[in-house]
Amino acid sequence: MTVPNGTxxxxxxxxxxxxxxxxxxxxxxxxxEDPRKLERWWGPPTYPATFTRHEFVAGGExxxxxxxxxxxxPSGWWRIEAIDRPRSLEFSDGFAGSDGExxxxxxxxxxxxxFEPTDRGTRMTTVTHFVSxxxxxxxxxxxxxxxxxxxxGQIDAVLASAG
Amino acid sequence: xVVDEFADGELDRVFRALADPTRRDILARTLRSGESVxxxxxxxxxxxxxxxxxxxxxxxxxLVRKRRHGREQIVHGSPETLHRAAxxxxxxxxxxSDRATRIAGVLANEEGSTT
Numbered sequence: 001m002t003v004p005n006g007t008x009x010x011x012x013x014x015x016x017x018x019x020x021x022x023x024x025x026x027x028x029x030x031x032x033e034d035p036r037k038l039e040r041w042w043g044p045p046t047y048p049a050t051f052t053r054h055e056f057v058a059g060g061e062x063x064x065x066x067x068x069x070x071x072x073x074p075s076g077w078w079r080i081e082a083i084d085r086p087r088s089l090e091f092s093d094g095f096a097g098s099d100g101e102x103x104x105x106x107x108x109x110x111x112x113x114x115f116e117p118t119d120r121g122t123r124m125t126t127v128t129h130f131v132s133x134x135x136x137x138x139x140x141x142x143x144x145x146x147x148x149x150x151x152x153g154q155i156d157a158v159l160a161s162a163g
Numbered sequence: 164x165v166v167d168e169f170a171d172g173e174l175d176r177v178f179r180a181l182a183d184p185t186r187r188d189i190l191a192r193t194l195r196s197g198e199s200v201x202x203x204x205x206x207x208x209x210x211x212x213x214x215x216x217x218x219x220x221x222x223x224x225x226l227v228r229k230r231r232h233g234r235e236q237i238v239h240g241s242p243e244t245l246h247r248a249a250x251x252x253x254x255x256x257x258x259x260s261d262r263a264t265r266i267a268g269v270l271a272n273e274e275g276s277t278t
Contacts, residue, residue, distance in 0.1 A: 004263045006256035010248035011186050011226055015255050019263035023270040031266050041265035124266075126259065133225055133244060136251045143258045 013130040020123050025115040028122045029086035058083050063100050074142050077102050089113045107131050186217050194240030
């Protein structure tokens with residue numbers, strides 16, 4: 001994998017993220033299409049994701065939850081807005097309530113993902129558009145428990161070795 | 164000035180990212196002092212409506228606020244939001260770079276299992 005990089009535009013609350021993989025577009029597409037593969041990278045390591053529904057077609061919906069070390073389960077949903085296998089994908093990603101269904105009135109993040117063949121494999125570009133900084137904060141909190149989880153883990157290790 | 168609130172690299176990064184020159188200029192002007200939309204429109208070779216649209220885009224993003232002053236709406240830049248947004252976007256970028264690392268892992272694993 002080539003070192004990925006992002007371009008942020010705070011005025012429009014948009015982040016463009018580019019990563020290159022040593023695998024064909026079809027293989028990279030599979031990590032999104034196959035829910036078992038998707039689960040291996042969508043949620044942070046300490047908050048693995050489970051997709052209970054994954055309809056990878058235009059208008060299709062997904063339901064997922066992530067399970068934290070303390071058993072907490074933040075949930076989310078996707079709606080596929082446009083899909084062109086294996087070239088591009090556009091979807092909405094929002095928060096779900098404890099019943100796993102979309103929270104009423106919650107405005108989702110929109111994401112566009114493109115897969116382009118390169119000499120070495122695939123260039124994957126994700127463009128995320130947020131509606132507000134509050135929404136960004138929520139999304140990042142949901143996606144980044146990892147950082148906190150890892151820090152906690154390290155503290156545990158330090159305490160264990162000290163004891 | 165707002166510059167003091169940023170580390171050097173961070174500021175560079177934010178302003179490099181501000182792709183639209185007009186919006187960047189509006190933001191810079193309104194961070195210095197409040198300005199009405201009509202006064203802002205005087206600075207650019209574009210219609211009042213076009214400037215208004217740029218202001219609306221900045222307002223939606225929380226980068227400027229409008230305050231009524233008599234009959235006019237005065238636009239004020241929000242340095243806190245700019246800073247907060249830049250910090251958050253940097254965190255979100257980290258989230259994606261972690262994901263990309265794991266995707267590479269999934270792909271490598273797969274290759275390994277077929278050979």
